[in-house]
Amino acid sequence: MPGVEGFMYPNEVELQWSVLIVLYPFLTGLVAGAFILASLERVFQVEAVKPTYRLALLTALAFLLVAPLPLQLHLGHPERSYEMYLTPHRSSAMAMFGFVYLWYLMGVLLLEIWLDYRRDIVLLSQSTTGWKRLIYRLMTLGSNNITKHALELDDRLGWVITLIGIPSAFLLHGYVGFIFGSVKANPWWSSPLMPVVFIFSAIVSGIAVVMLLYMLLSWARKETIDMRCVDTVARYLFYTFIIDFSLEMLDLIHRIYEADESFRSLDFMVHTKLYMSHIVVQIILGTVTPIALLALTQVLNLGEMARKRIYALAGCLTLVGIFAMRWNVVIGGQLFSKSFLGYTTYKMGLATREGLFVAIALTILPLLILWVLTKLLPPWPEKDSDLSPDAAPAH
Amino acid sequence: MNMFKDAGHLFRVAVVFGVIGLAFLGIRVLLVPKSFGQYGHYRGNAMTEMAARPVNFAGHQACEDCHADVLEKKKSGKHVHVNCEACHGPLAKHVDDPGSVTPAKLDTAVLCVRCHEANIAKPKGFPQVASVDHSSGVPCDTCHQPHSPVIDGGEK
Amino acid sequence: MSITRRHMLLILPAAAIAWKYVLAGAPDAAPNYKMSEHWWGMLIDLPNCIGCGNCVRACQVENDVPDEYFRTWVERYHVSDYDIENPQVDSPDGGKKGFPSGKAEGGKNFFVPKLCNHCADSPCTQVCPVGATFISPDGVVLVDKTYCLGCRYCVQACPYGCRFINPKTSTAEKCTLCYHRITKGLTTACCEACPTGARQLADLKNPNDPIHEFLKTHDVQVLKPYMATHAKVFYNDLDGSVR
Numbered sequence: 022m023p024g025v026e027g028f029m030y031p032n033e034v035e036l037q038w039s040v041l042i043v044l045y046p047f048l049t050g051l052v053a054g055a056f057i058l059a060s061l062e063r064v065f066q067v068e069a070v071k072p073t074y075r076l077a078l079l080t081a082l083a084f085l086l087v088a089p090l091p092l093q094l095h096l097g098h099p100e101r102s103y104e105m106y107l108t109p110h111r112s113s114a115m116a117m118f119g120f121v122y123l124w125y126l127m128g129v130l131l132l133e134i135w136l137d138y139r140r141d142i143v144l145l146s147q148s149t150t151g152w153k154r155l156i157y158r159l160m161t162l163g164s165n166n167i168t169k170h171a172l173e174l175d176d177r178l179g180w181v182i183t184l185i186g187i188p189s190a191f192l193l194h195g196y197v198g199f200i201f202g203s204v205k206a207n208p209w210w211s212s213p214l215m216p217v218v219f220i221f222s223a224i225v226s227g228i229a230v231v232m233l234l235y236m237l238l239s240w241a242r243k244e245t246i247d248m249r250c251v252d253t254v255a256r257y258l259f260y261t262f263i264i265d266f267s268l269e270m271l272d273l274i275h276r277i278y279e280a281d282e283s284f285r286s287l288d289f290m291v292h293t294k295l296y297m298s299h300i301v302v303q304i305i306l307g308t309v310t311p312i313a314l315l316a317l318t319q320v321l322n323l324g325e326m327a328r329k330r331i332y333a334l335a336g337c338l339t340l341v342g343i344f345a346m347r348w349n350v351v352i353g354g355q356l357f358s359k360s361f362l363g364y365t366t367y368k369m370g371l372a373t374r375e376g377l378f379v380a381i382a383l384t385i386l387p388l389l390i391l392w393v394l395t396k397l398l399p400p401w402p403e404k405d406s407d408l409s410p411d412a413a414p415a416h
Numbered sequence: 417m418n419m420f421k422d423a424g425h426l427f428r429v430a431v432v433f434g435v436i437g438l439a440f441l442g443i444r445v446l447l448v449p450k451s452f453g454q455y456g457h458y459r460g461n462a463m464t465e466m467a468a469r470p471v472n473f474a475g476h477q478a479c480e481d482c483h484a485d486v487l488e489k490k491k492s493g494k495h496v497h498v499n500c501e502a503c504h505g506p507l508a509k510h511v512d513d514p515g516s517v518t519p520a521k522l523d524t525a526v527l528c529v530r531c532h533e534a535n536i537a538k539p540k541g542f543p544q545v546a547s548v549d550h551s552s553g554v555p556c557d558t559c560h561q562p563h564s565p566v567i568d569g570g571e572k
Numbered sequence: 573m574s575i576t577r578r579h580m581l582l583i584l585p586a587a588a589i590a591w592k593y594v595l596a597g598a599p600d601a602a603p604n605y606k607m608s609e610h611w612w613g614m615l616i617d618l619p620n621c622i623g624c625g626n627c628v629r630a631c632q633v634e635n636d637v638p639d640e641y642f643r644t645w646v647e648r649y650h651v652s653d654y655d656i657e658n659p660q661v662d663s664p665d666g667g668k669k670g671f672p673s674g675k676a677e678g679g680k681n682f683f684v685p686k687l688c689n690h691c692a693d694s695p696c697t698q699v700c701p702v703g704a705t706f707i708s709p710d711g712v713v714l715v716d717k718t719y720c721l722g723c724r725y726c727v728q729a730c731p732y733g734c735r736f737i738n739p740k741t742s743t744a745e746k747c748t749l750c751y752h753r754i755t756k757g758l759t760t761a762c763c764e765a766c767p768t769g770a771r772q773l774a775d776l777k778n779p780n781d782p783i784h785e786f787l788k789t790h791d792v793q794v795l796k797p798y799m800a801t802h803a804k805v806f807y808n809d810l811d812g813s814v815r
Contacts, residue, residue, distance in 0.1 A: 110457055162425060162432065164425035170421065174422055
């Protein structure tokens, strides 16, 4: 059979989960990670990263809005996906998706963004005209109360929501790790470490994407980059990356040491079919290199220009590496036979419903949505209006 | 209370959430299939729907009711436990309408080798031949009667 | 071989009733079929399997199984000497057209038919997000194709590789133990077509079913017992090399 080496059960030859299912955890990972970065400032009082606070929330929202799309495109019957809300099967991790997603979207992210922006929304509903005015007026929910007391109330509630939001973010992305980690039939996936690794790699990717977007947008708007902020963000990226790398190394070393029934088959797969994506892209380019680059900035006293360049490079490599990690988990887990006697090939379509073009489009779409959001709810203070940071409630 | 003095906007949010929640519960009542949960977390009617599918193989009992003569011949031969449709294919349509639906004539040159062509993985005691050497392409029913295949007849 | 004869006597009265329904055209389940009286499984008597592929073809015809997908299939094993951890296995088109003769290479060679094991603790029904796949009260793991989303989680969760997505319906599909036949007192298509009695339907709740005696007097295993799926397809004389 073309593309098959050795023996595979006849129904295993065709892969079940495509690049879209690689994309989905990547997107929700960015959501969770961006939110964790935002919570650093809000809950853990890391004041240095405040310039990225609103941007991180908007980034999380943009990616969260796109996240269900790869799933819908992958389903055999997307028109039946409402069944997950009507009759969720409580023993299935996947059934959690509908509720966790909705909770996180409405009860955490939208609510927190609304509470943080409310003063700006009310002012904009009074100062703009035309259809923009209508949008802002809708967003006020009919209340124009921006007295000091009301805003303090918002601030306190926002703090509570962020606090709840942290475990919610872990749940939003951790359950995806559990979807894979709880499949006893698949030894590449089945592991209690899986949700943990997913969460930490999510935080790494989320921090990296916000850092990159902040630097990119500041450069585009010809604003000076707050180096104290970026240095702090990069430091947290470095720490989280070390934890993430340690977890992945633990999984690897444990596998090699125990060398159970599946080991020979998986080992062969990693050295042949997954060599480029796993060893080269994920480990060397996507993990070891960014960690080394970030370590350089921590150990050496480099100038601002050098640091910016290193952060940009490390950030990009990080995103590539985390995407490769999702690829290696999802696709890698389907390339070998459950008989441990053979391998198949992933034939990714180009212009099909689950093909490469759709995956690329779904990666670009959140950035477009983010652009719209930054126009609607500017995450940075405008210089010549009364929406300056001094007028906003201090938190 | 002083705390709720400026909380009007928060109540509005709560109302929005409440409305969505109630709408969800209402829609749920309408859309969940009626037989869902009857026996477990699935649509109870699914089983009766699946059971109602028409059959293609009638089962050897159906054949033996009409073809008693063949059954007689088979009874004492080596093919006693080979069901009729194992060779003759699915015949429920023929059982429904024996007059107009006639089973196809079988080509023994193709049919018999499926089971009896020699193969290293077949059980050693199972009758198997290398058909090329055994009959050099001559159809099997030239010498063998398929319903009682052993030549010399009757010996078990 | 007397097992098959007793089996025939067993289904005789039920089949006589079912005969009426076969004549009627498209029948419902026989009215005296009560799910609570049955707990279905299957016996695969490996020393009798000749790899003819009749079962694979019969299943395809009976259940409209699309080409290149298999509700049941047959594997051929070649184990050379003591290295039972590295068998050579092949299953050309699932064994649908039988197997090529193969060179006489010594070692041990045999056939293994495979199908859904209708596990009592199936991981596939555990992961279905909406309840589209389930185990019926009479022990058959089924897929409700009007409810299935086609998310493919169940296909991933099955340790035996018996599930697939039907390209025409875009829903999960697998062996149904010919539910539409066994509820009418008939046997499954694969058992009907098997010429050697290597495949036999078993009703574990029926005290007269020959499987009970068989299990007492033979060495029987299930596939991948360490997965603790409590599979209900029992293999007589299953070799340790079988994956």
